[in-house]
Every structure is written in structure tokens, then in C-alpha cells.
Amino acid sequence: MREAASALPRKRAIFAGLLVAGLHAGALAAEPDMEAGRALFVGATPACALCHTLNDAQSSGAIGPKLDEIKPDAARVETAIRNGIGQMPAYTTLSDKEIETLAAYVAKATGAQP
Numbered sequence: 001m002r003e004a005a006s007a008l009p010r011k012r013a014i015f016a017g018l019l020v021a022g023l024h025a026g027a028l029a030a031e032p033d034m035e036a037g038r039a040l041f042v043g044a045t046p047a048c049a050l051c052h053t054l055n056d057a058q059s060s061g062a063i064g065p066k067l068d069e070i071k072p073d074a075a076r077v078e079t080a081i082r083n084g085i086g087q088m089p090a091y092t093t094l095s096d097k098e099i100e101t102l103a104a105y106v107a108k109a110t111g112a113q114p
């Protein structure tokens with residue numbers, strides 16, 4: 001019985017640890033998926049990287065504005081991707097999820113407000 005009594009505080013500590021890990025995972029889920037966003041930025045057809053400079057994606061395209069300078073928020077990126085703007089084509093083959101991932105990525109990578 002002595003053993004059980006001494007094991008209790010340890011179990012509580014493990015439980016508290018799991019709780020913190022769980023909350024942490026929840027907070028991360030709301031963060032943009034930077035890896036997926038970067039992959040889309042260089043891998044979409046045509047690649048955003050072809051026309052735009054974005055330090056995070058190590059791209060130096062110069063046809064469109066430097067994203068690090070204009071720091072577009074996610075809504076502005078999303079509108080550009082969906083509708084196209086000037087010489088930039090509308091991306092009709094990307095899914096909603098891909099567009100959201102890309103928009104959140106660009107906003108975060110440039111330090112814009114989400």
C-alpha cells in the first residue's frame with residue numbers, strides 16, 4: 001500500500017504533463033502550416049516564386065511585387081490567388097484548403113497580420 005501512495009504524486013505529474021502537451025498541440029493547430037505553404041509557393045503551377053520575391057521561400061522573382069515589402073495580409077493574398085490581379089493569373093486548380101494554407105503562409109512569412 002505504501003507503494004501506491006508514493007506513486008500517486010508521480011501520476012499526477014504525468015497527467016499535468018499530458019495536459020500541457022495537449023494544450024500546446026491545440027495552439028499549434030491554429031498556426032499556419034509553414035512547410036505546406038512554402039511547398040505550394042514554389043510548387044504551384046505557375047509557381048508564385050517565379051514572379052515574387054519572398055525571403056522565407058528563398059525566391060527572387062521580380063515580375064510581381066516583393067511580398068516581403070508589401071506584407072499582404074491573408075485576405076489580400078487569398079483574393080489575388082482566387083481572382084488574379086494584373087499579370088498574375090487566377091489559380092483555379094488549387095483547392096480551398098491549399099489557397100488558405102498559402103495565404104496564411106505568405107501573411108505569416110512576411111510578418112503581416114493574419
Ligand code: HEC
Nearest residue numbers: 044046047048051063064065072076077080085086087088
Ligand atoms: C506570372 C507572374 C505571377 C505569378 C505566377 C504570381 N504572381 Fe502574384 N502578382 C504578380 C503581379 C504582376 C502582381 C501585381 C499585380 C498588379 O498590382 O497589377 C501580383 C500581385 C500579388 C499580390 C498583391 C495583391 C494586391 O492586392 O496588391 C499578392 C499577395 C500575390 N501576387 C501573391 C501571389 C501568390 C501567393 C502566388 C502563387 C499562388 C502568385 N502571386 C503568383 C505576378 C504573379
